Amino acid sequence: MQTVERAIMIPAPPEDVWPAVSRSDDLSTWFGAEVELDARPGGRGVFRWPDGTERQAVVEAVEPGRRLSFRWLPFQRTPEGEAVTVPSTRVEITLDAVPEGTLVRVVEQPAFSLPATLQTRAAATALAAIEA
Amino acid sequence: MKRDRTDAIFSALADPTRRQVIRALSQQGPSTATGLAANLPVTRQAVTKHLSALADAGLVTATRKGREKLYQISPRPLTDAVSWMADLGARWDERLAALRDHVAGFRRR
Numbered sequence: 359m360q361t362v363e364r365a366i367m368i369p370a371p372p373e374d375v376w377p378a379v380s381r382s383d384d385l386s387t388w389f390g391a392e393v394e395l396d397a398r399p400g401g402r403g404v405f406r407w408p409d410g411t412e413r414q415a416v417v418e419a420v421e422p423g424r425r426l427s428f429r430w431l432p433f434q435r436t437p438e439g440e441a442v443t444v445p446s447t448r449v450e451i452t453l454d455a456v457p458e459g460t461l462v463r464v465v466e467q468p469a470f471s472l473p474a475t476l477q478t479r480a481a482a483t484a485l486a487a488i489e490a
Numbered sequence: 491m492k493r494d495r496t497d498a499i500f501s502a503l504a505d506p507t508r509r510q511v512i513r514a515l516s517q518q519g520p521s522t523a524t525g526l527a528a529n530l531p532v533t534r535q536a537v538t539k540h541l542s543a544l545a546d547a548g549l550v551t552a553t554r555k556g557r558e559k560l561y562q563i564s565p566r567p568l569t570d571a572v573s574w575m576a577d578l579g580a581r582w583d584e585r586l587a588a589l590r591d592h593v594a595g596f597r598r599r
Contacts, residue, residue: 362575364579364582364586365586366590368589368590368593368594370594374593375589375593378589378592378593387592388585388589388591389585390584390588443494443497444496444497445494445496445497445500445501447578462589464585464586466578466582468500468504
């Protein structure tokens with residue numbers, strides 16, 4: 359499957375970039391959504407877009423100052439309040455110290471660790487838990 | 491729960507054998523399950539099962555050919571999946587530019 363890979367050079371050291379990619383307040387300023395992220399392995403993330411779309415994520419790996427990865431749960435809430443399944447992808451953000459500052463790399467790719475039927479079941483279970 | 495079309499496509503393509511079936515179909519052109527199984531390391535029954543999953547996702551279409559069905563790739567969903575990935579890339583370009591501006595603004599304060 360295809361992978362989305364993007365990178366940008368930021369003229370600041372990784373210790374200045376890290377809070378921006380791991381703290382909810384900072385994330386909310388640039389992500390395009392209002393973000394509540396518990397940046398610890400297993401931590402939850404809730405992303406609310408201005409149009410009312412809501413997606414949730416689970417933090418998978420955290421190396422402070424260096425790497426953050428999370429997996430989007432395979433469903434989202436539409437502005438109309440409906441739950442719709444969407445492709446589950448994994449996002450990995452890596453910070454590399456370079457002479458010019460920090461090279462920020464993002465890789466987003468389909469998370470196919472679970473068979474599709476299990477993913478759907480996991481989504482149903484997660485939704486039921488949220489709505490309880 | 492409703493299913494997003496892209497999700498159905500990606501789920502169908504999550505299975506490596508199904509991707510092989512798609513690849514074989516694109517190489518051989520319209521084929522029957524028997525014709526595909528001849529070139530794949532799986533049984534005709536398994537190929538038939540995968541073809542029906544692919545058909546459910548709209549990735550292949552079937553027409554009757556005597557006793558068997560003739561399958562062919564329906565290119566539109568694959569194009570949709572590719573454009574979904576392209577949109578994702580464009581979103582990250584915007585986000586990363588905003589991240590750079592955010593960090594620059596933070597440093598100026």
